[in-house]
Amino acid sequence: MSLIADILAGVFFAAGAAFVLIGSFGLWRLPDFYTRLHAAGITDTLGLSLMLVGMMFLGGWTLVTVKLLFILILILLTSPTATHAVANAAYTVGLRPFGVPDEDPPAADRPDGGN
Numbered sequence: 001m002s003l004i005a006d007i008l009a010g011v012f013f014a015a016g017a018a019f020v021l022i023g024s025f026g027l028w029r030l031p032d033f034y035t036r037l038h039a040a041g042i043t044d045t046l047g048l049s050l051m052l053v054g055m056m057f058l059g060g061w062t063l064v065t066v067k068l069l070f071i072l073i074l075i076l077l078t079s080p081t082a083t084h085a086v087a088n089a090a091y092t093v094g095l096r097p098f099g100v101p102d103e104d105p106p107a108a109d110r111p112d113g114g115n
Contacts, residue, residue, distance in 0.1 A: 005057045012054030019047035032098035033090060041083030048075055 023043025030036045052072045059065040 005060070009054040009057040012050045012057065016047040016050030016054065019043045019050065023047065033095060034087060034097050037083060037087055037090075041079060045075060045079040048079075 020043060023039050026039025026043065027036050030039055049072060052068050052075070056065045056068050059068060
């Protein structure tokens with residue numbers, strides 16, 4: 001059973017590390033704050049979750065696994081909330097997304113007539 005748990009833990013660690021690595025490339029390559037925040041928020045949450053599941057396999061059925069489960073629940077609740085709060089604060093202070101003009105044209109000047 002220990003060999004199977006070790007193999008599963010290694011798979012989850014590798015998958016988690018891959019998601020964190022992909023997220024770091026997203027931070028480097030994406031054009032603006034919002035897309036970078038999106039890449040970092042999603043991939044870091046998923047990568048950390050997968051790594052915590054790998055740690056649970058290594059911990060077995062102990063109190064350590066329960067603590068890791070509580071940490072996982074905390075991360076799954078707080079990380080998306082924090083990402084949304086940071087994005088909302090940036091939009092509130094006036095940081096515009098990439099490719100969006102500073103001011104929208106009046107409705108009459110739009111090609112669709114404002115609809």
